[in-house]
Amino acid sequence: MLVIRRDLVDAMVAHARRDHPDEACGVIAGPYGSDRPERFIEMENAERSPTFYRFDAGEQLKVWREMDANDEVPVVIYHSHTATEAYPSRTDIAFAGEPEAHYVLVSTRDPDEHELRSYRIVDGVVTEEPVKIVES
Amino acid sequence: MAVTVSIPTILRTHTGGEKSVSATGTTLAEVIDDLENNHGGLKARLVKEGALHRFVNVYVNDEDVRFAGGLDAAVKDGDNVTILPAVAGG
Numbered sequence: 001m002l003v004i005r006r007d008l009v010d011a012m013v014a015h016a017r018r019d020h021p022d023e024a025c026g027v028i029a030g031p032y033g034s035d036r037p038e039r040f041i042e043m044e045n046a047e048r049s050p051t052f053y054r055f056d057a058g059e060q061l062k063v064w065r066e067m068d069a070n071d072e073v074p075v076v077i078y079h080s081h082t083a084t085e086a087y088p089s090r091t092d093i094a095f096a097g098e099p100e101a102h103y104v105l106v107s108t109r110d111p112d113e114h115e116l117r118s119y120r121i122v123d124g125v126v127t128e129e130p131v132k133i134v135e136s
Numbered sequence: 137m138a139v140t141v142s143i144p145t146i147l148r149t150h151t152g153g154e155k156s157v158s159a160t161g162t163t164l165a166e167v168i169d170d171l172e173n174n175h176g177g178l179k180a181r182l183v184k185e186g187a188l189h190r191f192v193n194v195y196v197n198d199e200d201v202r203f204a205g206g207l208d209a210a211v212k213d214g215d216n217v218t219i220l221p222a223v224a225g226g
Contacts, residue, residue, distance in 0.1 A: 025223070043223075054224035057193045057200045064220055077223060089226040095191055097146050097221020 001129050002102045002118040004028075004037050004076070007136040011040050013114050016080035016106040019045065023053040023080050024106075029067050030075035037075040037102075045079075052091070053079045076118075078104035086115040088126050096121035102129070137162050139211050141171060142218040150175045159217075164194065165207040167217060182219070183207070193220045 008028055016024045025045050028037035041063055046056040067073060077098060081089075086105035088096070096103060099122045107115040120127045141159050143151050151157050157175065161167035172179035182192055187206060194201045195218040201209040211217065 027223075047224075052224070052226050054222065057195075057202070057222070058198075060193065060220060060223060061195055061198065061200075061218065079225060092225030095222060095224045097144065097191060097223070099146055 001132055002037075002076070002104070003035075003132045003134060005136045006133050008037055008040055008076075009116065009133055012078050012104065012106055013116065015042050016082075016108050016114070019080070020108045021050045021082045022048050023050065023082060025053040025055060025077075025079040027063060027074045028076035028078070029070070029072040032071045032073050035075060039072065050082050074098055074101050076104050077101045078106060080106045080108055082108050084109065086117040088119055088121060093121055093124055093126060096124075099123075104131075137211065137213050139167060139213070139215045139217050141167065142216065144219055144221050146221055147178060147181055147219065150178045150181070161211060163207065164196065164201055164205075164209045164211060164217070167211055168207070191222055193222050194218070195220075 015026060023045055026042040029039040029041060030036045044056045044059055045053045047054050086107040103119045103121050105117050118129050118131045120129060138158050138160050140156055142156050159167045159170040161170050168179055168182055182189055188194060196204060196209055196211055196215055
Protein backbone atom coordinates (compact mmCIF):
# COMPACT_ATOMS: atom_id res chain seq x y z
CA MET A 1 0.00 0.00 0.00
CA LEU A 2 1.13 3.54 -0.74
CA VAL A 3 0.49 5.96 2.12
CA ILE A 4 0.86 9.52 0.89
CA ARG A 5 -0.01 13.03 2.05
CA ARG A 6 -2.79 14.85 0.24
CA ASP A 7 -0.59 17.84 -0.65
CA LEU A 8 1.81 15.50 -2.48
CA VAL A 9 -1.07 13.94 -4.42
CA ASP A 10 -2.31 17.43 -5.29
CA ALA A 11 1.19 18.41 -6.45
CA MET A 12 1.43 15.40 -8.81
CA VAL A 13 -2.01 16.09 -10.26
CA ALA A 14 -1.25 19.80 -10.69
CA HIS A 15 2.02 18.99 -12.48
CA ALA A 16 0.23 16.49 -14.76
CA ARG A 17 -2.51 19.03 -15.57
CA ARG A 18 0.01 21.78 -16.26
CA ASP A 19 2.05 19.70 -18.74
CA HIS A 20 -1.00 18.14 -20.43
CA PRO A 21 -1.09 17.08 -23.31
CA ASP A 22 2.56 16.14 -22.79
CA GLU A 23 3.40 13.57 -20.14
CA ALA A 24 4.69 14.94 -16.82
CA CYS A 25 7.11 13.03 -14.58
CA GLY A 26 8.89 13.30 -11.27
CA VAL A 27 10.01 11.74 -8.02
CA ILE A 28 8.96 11.95 -4.39
CA ALA A 29 11.94 11.20 -2.18
CA GLY A 30 11.70 9.87 1.33
CA PRO A 31 14.03 8.70 4.09
CA TYR A 32 15.74 5.37 3.39
CA GLY A 33 13.76 2.48 4.86
CA SER A 34 10.72 4.62 5.74
CA ASP A 35 8.59 3.95 2.62
CA ARG A 36 7.23 7.45 3.26
CA PRO A 37 7.21 9.95 0.36
CA GLU A 38 8.15 13.44 1.59
CA ARG A 39 10.18 15.60 -0.77
CA PHE A 40 8.46 16.46 -4.05
CA ILE A 41 10.75 16.83 -7.08
CA GLU A 42 9.33 17.68 -10.50
CA MET A 43 11.53 16.36 -13.28
CA GLU A 44 11.79 17.59 -16.82
CA ASN A 45 10.36 15.23 -19.43
CA ALA A 46 13.31 15.20 -21.84
CA GLU A 47 11.01 13.77 -24.52
CA ARG A 48 8.36 16.52 -24.22
CA SER A 49 5.92 14.05 -25.70
CA PRO A 50 2.25 13.10 -25.23
CA THR A 51 3.16 9.39 -25.46
CA PHE A 52 6.58 9.02 -23.86
CA TYR A 53 8.60 10.32 -20.93
CA ARG A 54 12.24 10.13 -19.94
CA PHE A 55 14.06 11.83 -17.09
CA ASP A 56 16.84 14.07 -18.39
CA ALA A 57 19.98 12.02 -17.62
CA GLY A 58 21.94 14.98 -16.24
CA GLU A 59 19.11 16.17 -14.02
CA GLN A 60 18.55 12.61 -12.81
CA LEU A 61 22.20 12.25 -11.75
CA LYS A 62 21.98 15.50 -9.78
CA VAL A 63 18.74 14.47 -8.04
CA TRP A 64 19.95 10.92 -7.30
CA ARG A 65 23.17 12.34 -5.79
CA GLU A 66 21.12 14.70 -3.58
CA MET A 67 19.01 11.77 -2.41
CA ASP A 68 22.15 9.75 -1.66
CA ALA A 69 23.60 12.64 0.33
CA ASN A 70 20.33 12.96 2.32
CA ASP A 71 19.94 9.20 2.90
CA GLU A 72 16.80 9.30 0.79
CA VAL A 73 15.44 6.96 -1.86
CA PRO A 74 12.93 7.50 -4.66
CA VAL A 75 9.85 6.31 -2.76
CA VAL A 76 7.47 7.40 -5.54
CA ILE A 77 8.23 7.69 -9.26
CA TYR A 78 5.28 9.26 -11.03
CA HIS A 79 4.27 10.11 -14.56
CA SER A 80 1.10 10.96 -16.39
CA HIS A 81 -0.84 9.36 -19.20
CA THR A 82 -2.67 12.04 -21.11
CA ALA A 83 -4.93 9.97 -23.38
CA THR A 84 -5.12 6.55 -21.73
CA GLU A 85 -5.91 5.03 -18.35
CA ALA A 86 -3.56 5.18 -15.36
CA TYR A 87 -2.11 1.73 -15.97
CA PRO A 88 1.57 0.98 -16.82
CA SER A 89 2.27 0.67 -20.55
CA ARG A 90 4.57 -1.96 -22.00
CA THR A 91 7.39 0.58 -22.13
CA ASP A 92 6.74 1.56 -18.49
CA ILE A 93 7.17 -2.08 -17.50
CA ALA A 94 10.25 -2.62 -19.66
CA PHE A 95 12.03 0.40 -18.14
CA ALA A 96 10.95 -0.01 -14.51
CA GLY A 97 14.32 -0.08 -12.75
CA GLU A 98 13.52 0.75 -9.14
CA PRO A 99 12.04 -2.40 -7.55
CA GLU A 100 11.43 -0.64 -4.25
CA ALA A 101 9.60 2.36 -5.70
CA HIS A 102 5.87 2.95 -5.89
CA TYR A 103 5.13 3.72 -9.54
CA VAL A 104 2.30 6.23 -9.56
CA LEU A 105 0.32 6.88 -12.74
CA VAL A 106 -1.92 9.91 -13.14
CA SER A 107 -4.32 10.01 -16.07
CA THR A 108 -5.44 13.41 -17.31
CA ARG A 109 -7.51 12.14 -20.23
CA ASP A 110 -10.66 13.47 -18.58
CA PRO A 111 -10.43 17.25 -18.18
CA ASP A 112 -12.50 17.22 -14.98
CA GLU A 113 -11.71 13.96 -13.18
CA HIS A 114 -8.16 12.67 -12.82
CA GLU A 115 -7.34 9.04 -12.14
CA LEU A 116 -4.40 8.19 -9.84
CA ARG A 117 -3.20 4.64 -9.22
CA SER A 118 -0.07 3.05 -7.78
CA TYR A 119 1.90 -0.07 -8.70
CA ARG A 120 4.95 -2.09 -7.85
CA ILE A 121 6.82 -3.21 -10.95
CA VAL A 122 9.39 -5.93 -10.28
CA ASP A 123 11.00 -8.12 -12.94
CA GLY A 124 8.31 -7.23 -15.44
CA VAL A 125 5.45 -8.08 -13.07
CA VAL A 126 2.95 -5.32 -12.30
CA THR A 127 1.08 -5.39 -8.99
CA GLU A 128 -1.48 -2.70 -8.27
CA GLU A 129 -1.68 -1.52 -4.67
CA PRO A 130 -4.15 0.58 -2.70
CA VAL A 131 -3.39 4.28 -2.20
CA LYS A 132 -4.17 5.70 1.23
CA ILE A 133 -4.25 9.49 1.24
CA VAL A 134 -3.59 11.09 4.59
CA GLU A 135 -4.20 14.71 5.52
CA SER A 136 -1.06 16.87 5.54
CA MET B 137 43.66 2.28 -13.90
CA ALA B 138 41.33 1.70 -10.98
CA VAL B 139 37.91 3.33 -10.94
CA THR B 140 35.02 3.23 -8.50
CA VAL B 141 31.70 2.08 -9.89
CA SER B 142 28.38 2.93 -8.19
CA ILE B 143 25.85 0.15 -8.61
CA PRO B 144 22.08 0.85 -8.51
CA THR B 145 19.77 -1.21 -6.27
CA ILE B 146 18.42 -3.26 -9.16
CA LEU B 147 21.89 -4.55 -10.10
CA ARG B 148 23.21 -5.21 -6.61
CA THR B 149 22.21 -8.86 -6.82
CA HIS B 150 25.30 -9.14 -9.04
CA THR B 151 27.63 -7.50 -6.52
CA GLY B 152 26.54 -9.33 -3.39
CA GLY B 153 24.60 -6.26 -2.28
CA GLU B 154 27.58 -3.90 -2.62
CA LYS B 155 26.66 -0.33 -3.50
CA SER B 156 30.06 0.48 -4.90
CA VAL B 157 32.79 -1.73 -6.36
CA SER B 158 36.15 -1.11 -7.96
CA ALA B 159 37.18 -2.07 -11.46
CA THR B 160 40.00 -1.42 -13.88
CA GLY B 161 40.22 -0.34 -17.51
CA THR B 162 41.08 2.58 -19.76
CA THR B 163 37.70 2.70 -21.49
CA LEU B 164 34.18 2.09 -20.26
CA ALA B 165 34.08 -1.14 -22.30
CA GLU B 166 37.17 -2.43 -20.47
CA VAL B 167 35.70 -1.43 -17.12
CA ILE B 168 32.52 -3.35 -17.92
CA ASP B 169 34.53 -6.43 -18.98
CA ASP B 170 36.44 -6.26 -15.72
CA LEU B 171 33.17 -5.91 -13.77
CA GLU B 172 31.84 -8.98 -15.56
CA ASN B 173 34.91 -11.01 -14.50
CA ASN B 174 34.23 -10.27 -10.85
CA HIS B 175 30.44 -9.86 -10.86
CA GLY B 176 29.08 -12.23 -13.48
CA GLY B 177 25.86 -11.18 -15.18
CA LEU B 178 26.42 -7.43 -14.97
CA LYS B 179 27.55 -6.99 -18.56
CA ALA B 180 24.32 -8.35 -20.01
CA ARG B 181 22.42 -5.77 -17.95
CA LEU B 182 24.52 -2.92 -19.33
CA VAL B 183 25.39 -3.80 -22.90
CA LYS B 184 23.23 -5.03 -25.73
CA GLU B 185 24.50 -5.76 -29.23
CA GLY B 186 27.74 -3.90 -28.65
CA ALA B 187 26.18 -0.69 -27.31
CA LEU B 188 24.99 0.56 -23.95
CA HIS B 189 21.52 -0.66 -23.10
CA ARG B 190 18.82 1.99 -23.36
CA PHE B 191 17.54 1.00 -19.91
CA VAL B 192 20.62 2.37 -18.15
CA ASN B 193 22.41 5.69 -17.84
CA VAL B 194 26.15 5.54 -17.31
CA TYR B 195 28.20 8.54 -16.22
CA VAL B 196 31.95 9.01 -15.94
CA ASN B 197 32.31 11.50 -13.13
CA ASP B 198 29.43 13.86 -14.02
CA GLU B 199 29.29 13.24 -17.72
CA ASP B 200 26.63 11.12 -19.43
CA VAL B 201 28.76 8.77 -21.56
CA ARG B 202 26.21 8.91 -24.38
CA PHE B 203 27.82 12.26 -25.16
CA ALA B 204 31.37 11.04 -24.51
CA GLY B 205 31.83 8.08 -26.84
CA GLY B 206 29.57 5.51 -25.17
CA LEU B 207 31.48 2.30 -24.51
CA ASP B 208 34.62 3.95 -25.94
CA ALA B 209 34.50 6.70 -23.31
CA ALA B 210 37.93 7.10 -21.72
CA VAL B 211 38.36 6.54 -18.00
CA LYS B 212 41.37 7.37 -15.90
CA ASP B 213 42.69 6.37 -12.52
CA GLY B 214 40.43 7.56 -9.72
CA ASP B 215 37.38 8.27 -11.89
CA ASN B 216 33.89 7.55 -10.62
CA VAL B 217 31.58 5.59 -12.86
CA THR B 218 27.92 5.83 -11.91
CA ILE B 219 25.24 3.51 -13.23
CA LEU B 220 21.58 4.52 -12.84
CA PRO B 221 18.46 2.89 -14.22
CA ALA B 222 17.02 5.18 -16.90
CA VAL B 223 13.63 6.42 -15.74
CA ALA B 224 11.41 6.37 -18.78
CA GLY B 225 8.28 4.88 -20.25
CA GLY B 226 5.24 5.61 -22.28
